[in-house]
Amino acid sequence: MSDREFRGVMQKIYQMIQSISLTGVGFWLxxxxxxxxxxxxxxxxxxxxxxxxxxxxxxxxxxxQLEMKLSVAVxxxxxxxxxxxxxTAVSIKTTHSHLKKLEYEFSATDPKQIExxxxxxxxxxxxxxxxxxxxxxxx
Numbered sequence: 001m002s003d004r005e006f007r008g009v010m011q012k013i014y015q016m017i018q019s020i021s022l023t024g025v026g027f028w029l030x031x032x033x034x035x036x037x038x039x040x041x042x043x044x045x046x047x048x049x050x051x052x053x054x055x056x057x058x059x060x061x062x063x064x065q066l067e068m069k070l071s072v073a074v075x076x077x078x079x080x081x082x083x084x085x086x087x088t089a090v091s092i093k094t095t096h097s098h099l100k101k102l103e104y105e106f107s108a109t110d111p112k113q114i115e116x117x118x119x120x121x122x123x124x125x126x127x128x129x130x131x132x133x134x135x136x137x138x139x
Contacts, residue, residue: 078093083109083139088107090105090114092104111135
């Protein structure tokens with residue numbers, strides 16, 4: 001290939017590149033390649049994640065109750081005794097910023113039994129519960 005032919009070929013390639021860049025096709029040509037790269041990368045990552053092992057319990061245990069120890073200051077304990085239904089609704093107001101109110105329902109209607117159950121539930125001495133409790137009887 002002579003020098004003149006080489007210049008002619010190079011000039012044609014240069015004109016092709018200029019025409020591609022002028023029409024905006026230069027932007028769109030690499031997009032399929034970028035898409036294929038994302039597809040291959042995504043499939044490799046998902047294959048790695050899906051084939052990794054993890055430990056989990058074989059079964060869930062849903063019949064247990066969650067025990068929590070709360071350290072909140074109790075402001076007042078409102079007790080509403082419903083003698084007709086033989087139930088007691090207890091509402092405990094606290095000073096905690098996230099836990100403003102606790103609500104319980106007991107099957108006892110005797111004030112001493114209610115105080116024992118409240119003390120057991122919130123972890124306060126019975127003497128403290130007696131100082132904070134307010135009773136209301138509903139017929």
